[in-house]
Amino acid sequence: MRLRKKNYWAITVITWVVLLIVWQLVTMYKITPEILLPSPEKVISTFISLSKNGYNGIPLWYHFLITMIRLLSAVALAIITAIPLGLISGRIKVVYSIFDSIIQFIRPIPPLAYYTLLILWVGIGETSKVVLLYLAAFAPIYLACISGVQKVNSDYVKSAESLGATSKQVFFHVIFPSALPDIFTGIRTAVGMAYTTVVAAEMVAATYGIGWMIINASKYLKSDVMFVGIIILGITGVFLDQLLKLIERKIVFWSGKS
Structure with missing residues (x-):
């Protein structure tokens, strides 16, 4: 028997209520020192x-x-940069051959591994932080665009061409719309990747930011401040993801209905 959508929401709510109760009990009975795990009230x-x-x-x-x-x-x-490059790379093998290996090389490297280099190249200010987050977000969107282009049904392309559509028309009216579901998936992944990097981006030469606040509080064992920062990032991340899903449903309204 399939569960209704509201039943899934009920399960989600119950899960979080149980987690909060366990958290409260653990701190109430001092199973873990408060300096490591502050209570919900704290x-x-x-x-x-x-x-x-x-x-x-x-x-x-x-x-x-x-x-x-x-x-x-x-x-x-x-x-702005990854979508055009990813779509073009998915269509033109020469462009794919030039850029894909470079992006695949950079993609698995941990951000902190090249953050020092970014500071040396572009300075210690805001630019290096934005560039670090940009590099973390670029690859998922680029790869999603290539995947989306490769999934396009060739029959759609051939049908459009047989009706006299130009390459430009095929690209914008067939390929791009067909790739949109994958593109939105890539954007959602990119936001998540950038989010996981934001604390690293604010570790060096920063004096403000939620990530910096978490790092600074950890130096003085202020676990309550750390929890506040982590919860703020978590709730904001969920909100942004839900917002992107809402935008996707509005723009790619045909997805999953074929």
Whole structure:
């Protein structure tokens, strides 16, 4: 028997309620020291305090805003550059041969491995942080575009060409729309990859940002502040993913209906 959609939501809610109860019990009975795992009440009170007083003299909303600007600007740049290159690489083998091996080489390298080089090349300011996040977001979108182009039904292309469509028309009216579901999947993956890199991006020469706040708090064993930062990033990440899924449903409304 298949579960209804609302039943899945109920399971999700119950899962989180159970996790919160376990967290509360573990801290209540001091199974884990509070310095390692603060109680839910402590995390909530710390969040309220940070919202009122900020962290290190900087308002919490400003930390959050700076992190979001770094993240979203890097993802936007990745979308603008990776989608055209990925689509062209998927169609033209010469372009694919030039760029794919380079991107495949960079893709598995941990961000911290080349962050120092980025600082030497583009400076210690905001540019190096955005570039690091950009590199993390670029590959998933690029690869998703290539995958989307390769999945296009050749019958659609041949039908369009037989009706007199030019290469440009085939690209924009057949290939690009067909690849959109994969492109959105790549964008969602890219946001996740950039998110996992944001703390690393704010480790060096930063004085604000949620990632920096987490790193700075860890130096002084402020686990409650760390939890606040982690929860903020987690909730924001879920929100961004749901927003992208909503946009995908609006734009790629035909996906899954063939």
